[in-house]
Amino acid sequence: MKLKLGFIFFYCLSTFMYGQDHAQYADSVRISNAIPELSYAVVTGDKILEINTAGRHSVDLTDAATLNDRFHIGSNTKAMTAFIIAKYVEKGNLKWDTKFFAVFPDLKKTSKAVYYDITLEKLVSHQAGIQPFQGENDPLVPDFKGNSQQKRNQFGKFVLTLNPAEIDSEHKYVYSNAGYTLATMMLEKVTRKSWEQLVDKVFNEDLKLDVKLSWPENISAKDTWGHSFENNKLSPVPSNTDYRLDYTEPAGDINVKLTDYIKFIQLNIQGLQGHDNYLKASTYHFIHKGIEGYSLGWFNSYENNQDFSTHSGTAGTYYTIAAIDRKKFIGYIIFTNSFNEATVNGVRMVMRKLKKDYGS
Template identity: 30%
Template structure:
């Protein structure tokens, strides 16, 4: 009898080893494919820099990067470099606010009237607008902040908090662009308003709330705000790139990649932080995506399962809380949660595929039409191999468990 059980244990061990070897081989193949796709897309489209990472079943594949930190510098990108992710920041802001909601400090139904009760002169059209409206782009808020506010650079901390509130009050003194709740209207301004509501309730800057509620719990050590800081202009981090040929840009000719790509360390105003100023490494972006992936499947650590489901449940125009949901976006992949981000100098895309327990992130330190096409092409070419890899892991795991 002891010999029988020993034999069974030995067979199970062999099956486990076969499973591990098969998974490792799949990972190596996927890493090679990722590297190939990133290199091909960057070189064929003459991009300054391109990077990508995948996480499947909790295993990080990559990152893979190709190109320079600054055009013409010959300083190459590294796996640990940081990338500006633009409007992907919105899901981070919504996640932080969800933490405050679970703590009872805010409610999805908290209204602008309640949050700004001490402020006189707000347009009554905002009275019933809630955090829910703001985070799902159904608040009626304008798309962007007033033009000249884009040039303001208040310091981190109290000064920036005060500048944000001042800007938001200016917006709220004018009537909403559309009737709140009636329709989807993408709004960076709406996310800034939501960020200020969180600041007013907690007395803490949005940046500190992000560090406390999202970065620290998920150990996103590379995460920060604005462009990745290049210490003493020594190209210690990538620079963003923009097209100096203003005429080609004005004539919407960016797809032809006309003009001179100039490195820049400029960014949108930090006042707009809640709508789009986070930077972090590709690996940390994958870990953040994986938390949402696990949360959707009931295994998240940051929020309750029902809260994750709310964050991922779309309102109008298939938009949830910082995520678009689209089952048709990528053929054969099932449900897709996604968002893109850009400050016109950087480009980023994040895709979550819960049906195959996978997330994909692709980033670039330049933003043109051809960059967007390259990012999408990498994602499209990765999906089928990732579906096959996931199915194989499920089959092999089932064989081991059956024994």
């Protein structure tokens, strides 16, 4: 008993010392890279090993960072959209090999024949050859009318008239925000609910998280301001800024607190450990490891004989990153409210430090 208690004491002391060291290190990196706010966490399937936040809501404000702050997570939304889709695949509304045009036969006549065999799985894993729509060199998009779901449907129809992106033999996928719009269209059609309604249903009603859409509210409430990088300086972006994601919201338009995102990551870790929860363990295995390279909302990354699911996200004003060590079942999360080269470099430094100390 004394030996066991001694081990527990040593483990807790080591974790506490790690926490102090990492908090100081992360804040020094934040300051040296001019990141207004940086929050991070290290978690297992059932524990928070470390969590911390530092900085300010904006370069122009004195509001101190808190763990109640919200961050726009950009393309880390993809894992959450894939999670929703996986739930309805389990329910039998769709199958991973369901063809897009089995759900939308009326769109076939206006679409290029090269897309006739694309499936839900191919769309979510970026193997359908859909044009990327990542903001640079995108085809000119018409100004569609209607609500968000109606605009996505019009955008999807338009995307399928374009020539496909070329998939090279090395990667076997082309990362595409528009592909997630097409996958979401399939889900919306069979569930008769919009993506926005499904986000609310799965994450807020079922899982009791606090997930919201678009930018965190910072005009009528104290919260984070994202920062763009213009004229070699960070500029705070108010939440009422009209930022068009080109109808690819399911690929990158969720905001969330770190404490709630932790719960999402922990569900994934538990599933990878073989435990059923909101999804079946077999579903988590397929989401994370079912497809080489980019699986379903997650990149497969192999570092120094380690095995990771990882993803980063930005819409130009926040930068977030998440990584799950699939051998040690540890999750690493870093949220920031700026985006430029210095932010990315700072986040990478903090991530390397956390992985080295917890993963070695």
